[in-house]
Amino acid sequence: MSQWPITLRRLFAPSLTEGAPPADPAGMAQLAAAVDSAARRRLGRSLALRAVDAGSCNGCELELHALANAFHDLERLGLKFVASPRHADVLLVTGPVTTNMREALHRAIEATPDPKWVVAVGDCAAGTGVFAGAYGVAGPLSSFTQVDLVIPGCPPTPVQLLAGLRCLLEPG
């Protein structure tokens, strides 16, 4: 069988994509405090995201991947993942920041052109989570760099991720 019967049925069936959640009010308040409105205007209404795993268990990565599926369809909001930090407006950092990843993360932040936003995705990036106190953990992220937005959760669900990321698209 070829893919076309399935594709054709998808074309005429109701869309799987669900309405995106509104921007999370808590995230809006954080951003207002962290980023000046000039920078927010410059970044505009379409953002390039770059994910950096700095010690995650890979749970957050699974849910970041789920943002691309037909139910969540991240790109309709003007958000897309890019391969290089040099092309990114937003760094999404997961994990408690291990000692072994600290330098690589630092280089990724340095490689991202200003103005940029750094988002702590998940409880580990927000505050080292269940890995607090481990000898191989150097985090949390906020001890190395300014964190503009925190999306909590272990891991955050795709809907929580969308609600957080939408804050970045709202005019300041």
Place this chain on the structure above:
Amino acid sequence: MADDLLTYLAPATIVTWHRPCTRFELDQPAWRLLVERMAEADWSLLGLWADVDWIHMALRDEVEGGVAVASVPVIDGRYPAVSPVRPGAIRLERVIRDLWGHEADGAVDTRPWLDHGRWPDRRPLSPHPVATPPDAPTAEAYAFLPATGDGLHQVPVGPIHAGIIEPGHFRFTANGETVVRLEARLGWLHKGIESLMQGLAPADAARLACRISGDSAVAHALAFARAAEAAADIRPPPRADWLRAVMAELERIANHLGDIGAICNDVAYAFMSAECGVLRERCLRAAAACFGHRLMFDRIVPGGVAGDIDADQVGVLRRLVHGIRPAFRKLIDVYDNQASLADRLVGTGTVRPELVHRFAAGGFVGRASLRAVDARKAAPYPPYDKLDWPIPLFGEGDVNARVWVRIREVEASLDLIDALLDGLPGGPIAVAMPARAGEGLALVEGFRGEIMTWVRLDAAGRVGRCHPRDPSWFQWPLLEAAIEGNIIADFPVCNKSFNCSYAGVDL
């Protein structure tokens, strides 16, 4: 010399508080003889790990099926190496030295593995850590294995990769486009989970076990819980066993669906990725509806499970299985008839069966190269002792074969969920963990293959030592063999077909 493993070890001292298999204490000369014997015997290495003064090794007799743990004391910081006869032990010996300072005499490879020269202390798990000297060589100074010849060039990749993926460094040596050698350098995610677990109540340590590798949250939590229960000499209630299996099969299906889609996506066939993504999302939503968490974190606890399901939730799972089955069948038909997929995936990234056997690699990596070992059947744990299902086996050892193993396992797991829901017993879902000392070993089949977890509980019932061994330990080295002779551009799809865990081995 025809002794089986248990007969061979029988003269050694038996540790009475180790369950369910036997642990034998050997002196160093006896351990040396055991290692010599392993050169001829078909005893596969299940794990090699350290305690304060001991090295433990779990083995399975592949002919007779017996599992045993052999232990040797560390004397003057040294023990006889296993790596000369079991290449799967190479990285494990390097980890033991990095974390404990125990040196393996005669080790094949003495380079550091997890220690990148950045931790405040060296040998962090040993009772006597030493401060890392300021001039310690860092990861940049790592001596990659050489490859020499005219026209060879190196391509360094990582630790941060293009994509939403875990960090690892890959050093390719290529001749034109063809890979001559690949060497992986991992350890970037090392947090110190084993150290964090020490001193915790099993219920708290289980939260860490869930986060060893998030995609295997159920499997690792199950392995930890079973090891802790064996150590405390208790059995969870039957209903807990069956609910655990429902979660384990749901996790397997969700991960395999994600992998099948991602492998096709890596050769630019986005249709399959989109369709498999829809099915995977339906699995995660059913998991959230029935177990309260999309990835089923913290649902399995030592002693049982954290929550029960009611008739409505059984209905959710039934509808999920009955919805996925026909949709998946159509996708497989598409996969099987797409010439562009066959062109890229057949004959790509081949691993020979002898190599899979030498490393005792399990899961889809093993079963795509004729190694049929499945922990659910090799040493059946409840409820799998009451169920039957086919174990898929392929011999080509290429990316395509690893996809087909996953396809057949999705089908088998869908049927298993139906069977589990049919036979779901009533009764309680958990028992209390007693404060009791003991040691336990558990073997559990995760979606990647066999997880081995060993737990020592102290007299207060707290975790004295825990060692979780992810299946990826014995699969990562084979990826280096699989890519040889392939083009660099095919590395992503080869890597995805292995889908080894970075977090699970970095710990």
